[in-house]
Structures are given as C-alpha cells and as structure tokens.
Amino acid sequence: MIRQQKYNIVRLGVIGSGRIAMRFAPEVKYVSGTNLEGVFNPRIDSARKYAEQFELKFFTDDLNSFFEKVDAVYIASPHNTHYEYIRKSLEQGKHVLCEKPLVLRASQAEELYQLAKDRGLVLLEAIKTAYAPGFLKLLAIAKSGRIGKIRDVEASFTKLVSGQYRELAPEENGGSVTELASYPLLAIVKLLGTEYKDIRFETFVDSNNIDLYTKIYLNYENAVSTAKVGLGVKSEGQLLISGTQGYIYVEAPWWKTQYFEVRHENSEHNEKFFSKFAGDGLRYELSDFISMIYGHENKGFKLTPKESIVISKIIEFFLQREETMTMKY
Known part of the structure; x- marks a missing residue:
C-alpha cells in the first residue's frame, strides 16, 4: 500500500x-x-x-x-x-x-x-499519451468488441530534426527509437498486451550510427503490429487498429488523440469521437502522479510497471541490434 x-x-x-x-x-x-x-x-x-x-x-x-x-x-x-x-x-x-x-x-x-x-x-x-482522456476512451472502445478481435495495430510518430540536437547525438543515446518509439509501443502494448512472440527491426542509420528511420515489427499469437518512428523521414502520424468487424482510424497526431473514427464495412454504422487535449498534455500524467502519491493506487492501470518494463526491453533490444539489421541512410 x-x-x-x-x-x-x-x-x-x-x-x-x-x-x-x-x-x-x-x-x-x-x-x-x-x-x-x-x-x-x-x-x-x-x-x-x-x-x-x-x-x-x-x-x-x-x-x-x-x-x-x-x-x-x-x-x-x-x-x-x-x-x-x-x-x-x-x-x-x-x-x-x-x-x-x-x-x-x-x-x-x-x-x-x-x-x-x-x-x-x-x-x-x-x-503523456497513456494518461490523456482521448486515448483512454480509444482503448475502451477498441477493447469493447466494437471492431471485433484486434488483428493488427499500426502506429507512426515521425518528426524532422537536423543540426546539433540531443536527438541526433550518439553520446546522448540519440535516435528515432530512443526518442519516439515509446509512443507507438505504448499503443501496441496497451492494445495487444506484453506477451509478443517475436520482434524484428528495419532501420536506416547515419554516419554516426544514429537511426533516422525505423520500423519495429511485433508479432503476437493472433495479431501483428508495426511501430514506425523517424527523425530523418517524415510520415503520416496516424494510428490504425484493424479488427475482424471493422477498424479504428486515429488521425495525426494520434498521440494527442483528439479525434478518431470507428469504421465498418457498412459506412452507415461508422462513429466519430472527439476529445479535448489540453495544453501540452503533461498535466494529465502529473495529475495521476499526484493522485497516486495521495494513495489512489487505481490510477496506475494507465501505464503499469510491467508495460513500462516491456517498452524498455524493446528499446534495449534495438540498441543491441546486429549490424545486419541496419541500412546506411
């Protein structure tokens, strides 16, 4: 306690x-x-x-x-x-x-x-996404059976960075995975769980071996997933959750989760959802943090220690990757 x-x-x-x-x-x-x-x-x-x-x-x-x-x-x-x-x-x-x-x-x-x-x-x-109201609503709907069984999760987060920044510094453990992968991995782990079966990386690196664009493939017993991150390649920052009875599309920037749609084969059954994402969103994580200090342990479900550890494990796997898994940018 x-x-x-x-x-x-x-x-x-x-x-x-x-x-x-x-x-x-x-x-x-x-x-x-x-x-x-x-x-x-x-x-x-x-x-x-x-x-x-x-x-x-x-x-x-x-x-x-x-x-x-x-x-x-x-x-x-x-x-x-x-x-x-x-x-x-x-x-x-x-x-x-x-x-x-x-x-x-x-x-x-x-x-x-x-x-x-x-x-x-x-x-x-x-x-911050883990504690945002829109993301919590998204998780509830995705797990409710509205789109059937989830079979695929695709999450992307990219931004263009150049110059003398920490994100690109080898001595600071820079790179797209350490900088950005926590977000798409959060979505995958929250939706599909922590018990993935295998993992694979495809990445472009610069002359300093800093990854500028990486895809992480996580395969589960009955589902697949892709996390896409980049500091030197720009892509659409969306989240796509595919199920046996429909799919959920979360528009960019999905990590702020302000608007998403539940889409079905029959478009008449489609649903739209809107949520507010206030300021930089850091107030949500801080609010849960303070609440837990005061003894409200139930707040911890939004990002559990086990989920956090698994995300760290995936990042560690990437940092220990073999050279054969990389391509020069």
Whole structure:
C-alpha cells in the first residue's frame, strides 16, 4: 500500500531544464495538490535561468540540497542519466515521475520499480499519451468488441530534426527509437498486451550510427503490429487498429488523440469521437502522479510497471541490434 503523505501540498522539483522541462512548468499550475518549488541542473547557469523564468523558489547544482527541499521529482534530463537520477531520488525517499524512455535496459526498469515498491514510493513513466482522456476512451472502445478481435495495430510518430540536437547525438543515446518509439509501443502494448512472440527491426542509420528511420515489427499469437518512428523521414502520424468487424482510424497526431473514427464495412454504422487535449498534455500524467502519491493506487492501470518494463526491453533490444539489421541512410 502506498503510504499517505503528511503534507497537504506535494513540493515538486525538476531535474533538468531543457525543452521538455520548459513545457512542463506551465502545466503544473493546472494540477491541484502540488507546487513546483525548484530545479536542479549540474549546469548552474541553466538552472538559474529556468528558475528565474518560472519564478521558482530555488535552483541548485547540488543534488543533496535539491532533495532536502522537495517531496517528489520530475526527471527531464537526457535519456542516459535517467537510471542514476531515479535511483538516487528513490533512495532519498522521493516519488518520481520520469520522462520517457524511463531507462534503456529492462533490468534497470525492473530494479527501479522494485525499489519504489519496497520504499512505498510512486514511480511513474511520463508517456503523456497513456494518461490523456482521448486515448483512454480509444482503448475502451477498441477493447469493447466494437471492431471485433484486434488483428493488427499500426502506429507512426515521425518528426524532422537536423543540426546539433540531443536527438541526433550518439553520446546522448540519440535516435528515432530512443526518442519516439515509446509512443507507438505504448499503443501496441496497451492494445495487444506484453506477451509478443517475436520482434524484428528495419532501420536506416547515419554516419554516426544514429537511426533516422525505423520500423519495429511485433508479432503476437493472433495479431501483428508495426511501430514506425523517424527523425530523418517524415510520415503520416496516424494510428490504425484493424479488427475482424471493422477498424479504428486515429488521425495525426494520434498521440494527442483528439479525434478518431470507428469504421465498418457498412459506412452507415461508422462513429466519430472527439476529445479535448489540453495544453501540452503533461498535466494529465502529473495529475495521476499526484493522485497516486495521495494513495489512489487505481490510477496506475494507465501505464503499469510491467508495460513500462516491456517498452524498455524493446528499446534495449534495438540498441543491441546486429549490424545486419541496419541500412546506411
């Protein structure tokens, strides 16, 4: 049982002050029960600018000082720093909401979720789509039998990136899979489950071995699926769920899930659904995070530890792929 906290307002701190942290700060004001107190960054000038921009109480490059002033942590640092920051936060008794990908190895994910459980703390991966109202409605309808048995899921997320960005840096574990695959893999795992039978990758890489476009094929006992991600190739960002009695089309950007259609052989039976996706959507994951801290464990179904671990496992498989599975871009 997650323990009830003695404080009324969760004092929240941010680790990292880059682009996603910039989008996160304005979202906090829409979530009750918490306040964004301060920021940690080993680059103190970046921390100072962030604190000044969002009028925070403190900024620091000292992690121990940071932990003394917060009850919970939002980690928005580069991918390859997540494991250490999560572990240190949990060891200091802090609840953790961490940006995707949670970690780059399944064994690390398993270790951290167990540590959180042992300490009575909340650890939640921040794949914002998992907590969005429209996506939750989509899952309910897809699993209701409206389109029969689901036999195929195709999910795509691409964006064009060029220049000196973290997404393309080998030392930052950059690439389309580490940067974007969490989203389409989320849809596949939520719809088809975690027990896939086999996995295959097809990918284009640049001269630094950074994948610029990748297809991930996951086969199940009675279904197939494809996750398509890219930083150097642009494609339609849609989600298509095919069933034995119809299909569901979610228009781009599907990961915000604002509009989708249930389509049948007889078009007269088609249905349209609309949902609001407020702001950058980070308020939804934060709201669940705070609610779970207060003891509402049932919120955890939106992205379970097992699902999060499987997504980490797939990303790990890709990072360990053989050269024969790649093509030069």
